[in-house]
Amino acid sequence: MSELIYAYDPVIELKRLLNRIEHDKIFVITDSNVRRLFFKDGGSDIGNFLDSITDKIITFTAGEINKNINTVCDIWGSLSCGGATRKSLVINFGGGVTTDMGSFAASTFKRGVGYINIPTTLLSIVDASVGGKTGIDFSGLKNEIGTFAFPKVTMVCTQFLKTLPTRQVLSGMGEVVKMSMLRSRDCYMSIIKDFEPTDDIIRKCIEWKLEITAADPRESGLRKLLNFGHTAGHAFESILTDRGKDSISHGACVAHGIMVALILSHMLLKMPSSLIYEYKTAILSNYSAVNLTCKDRDLIMEKIAHDKKNSGNEMKLVLLRDIAQPVFDVSVSRVDLESALDIYLMNDF
């Protein structure tokens, strides 16, 4: 399917990679922030190296709001003008928006050119750049358009995280927390104790994700687990993006979405309520509020109804019996979901 490399020195690893992956031209896709941070004015070793090997750096304006078909058309156009062929190689260098959208553009250009993901944020390392999902937002819905496609290689380099802004670390931590809640009490307890993305925890998260996605690449069963916290989380994110509030990150929305899932887990699967309290004080307290109110409940419900994991009126959620005891495809009635959202929205999380 796809290869994973942990790189201590990204330039050396990339050189090795390019020696063994057949290609004619190289195209780098990145966003304006990463372009500024890694390429301009002296830049970084990896930026200078990419600059020296690429036929074209394709840069789009940073932000989830640009993860749309217009930007994809610009990318396709740049590939086309740059003479990209089926043997060309695309390197997606950036955060989740870059790896999601760059992978979609590459997987559909000439029915698919090979691509490498080099994630630069915690979120894209643990979530977006592995697992074979590509996507863009459409019509106000997250990742509404996309493909299942795998990069040739994902190159993980945790040294990029050292200079990451807090907001970005928090975003990635949302997915790290999710993974640990699904898979390991030990890991979750260590995060509760010390809210830090250590290299060890990052590797575990990636391995778990690869394990699950290899077993069920097309999300017909097990993979659904990865949607834990995403039902409400994606709805929050869609609404905030629609309102032009790009300040709340994906991971922060997931962290809040997990709270809704925990309330439902207690209601429907008798998960101990102490876990809700623990989650609130040790995890959610790190995040700012999403600023949604009871007035937004119906809009949230509407967004959830559009979620591609749902079909018809039936809502299927991932809930927990306990930490590391997830259950997927739990049928949740409209009324119960509304109640859980009411409880969540009434509280000042």
Place this chain on the structure above:
Amino acid sequence: MSELIYAYDPVIELKRLLNRIEHDKIFVITDSNVRRLFFKDGGSDIGNFLDSITDKIITFTAGEINKNINTVCDIWGSLSCGGATRKSLVINFGGGVTTDMGSFAASTFKRGVGYINIPTTLLSIVDASVGGKTGIDFSGLKNEIGTFAFPKVTMVCTQFLKTLPTRQVLSGMGEVVKMSMLRSRDCYMSIIKDFEPTDDIIRKCIEWKLEITAADPRESGLRKLLNFGHTAGHAFESILTDRGKDSISHGACVAHGIMVALILSHMLLKMPSSLIYEYKTAILSNYSAVNLTCKDRDLIMEKIAHDKKNSGNEMKLVLLRDIAQPVFDVSVSRVDLESALDIYLMNDF
């Protein structure tokens, strides 16, 4: 991969199909011509039936010129507004543009919803609706954007061909001729004798295509054979579409493209020149001229250089040693290709 059904009565077969394929909603994608011919004013049995079972008929303006990302966005929008879920079923009902573009839209909506192809033209029966390629044109290039994806079912109903305009029959015959030249001297001789798409020939063409695409779905080897006649053919088609001349069909362009391939086959593989003469008098004489001249040669070369099957300066073509003796990946120099185009363009085909 995908199922193929030959339907004598399309309504009965479709009823059976829908009983066994799980789905929530049904969306029909079709173009304005098919909509008018099959659905309006009494319509046809299949049109009335589709009308009665679908949640929404999504109609786009007919013509290759509309096989683009704007139309796909309209289709995605209609699916989204219509509440399509991952369990919805898309029925692509129409010619090659409909099955290519409808399949692309379906295969990328929510990362893929199931779809059925019901081709209504000879071209889409023998070519577009089987084999797992989807696509749209982009930046003046044919099928530049697309996916490899398979319909759940392709339903072939040759009775639709009875009312097909001559131009459409000729277009499909281009692909029928191509297939027979690649695979069977007997079949080719019967077409030389009587230029007609009999049910027997149609079935053979579909079976051959399925055989080849099953052996090599992603076009890494054998499948390249199907590009016979398409190197020049696609270039002709791109140029004529750019010039707003929608009057020359895909199959007609392929028929002309085959002539270029035959000239090269004689030059490089010693294919008997008598075959060129035979092809000209018995096959190409059925088609009108493409009206390209020696002045267009460089533009044709430029289009060919952009072809997704080529990489860099190397041109790889499918040529024939003889009927039913094809060779793929034949390296053709720029000079030889230019000579063959000159010979072709000088003649009044």
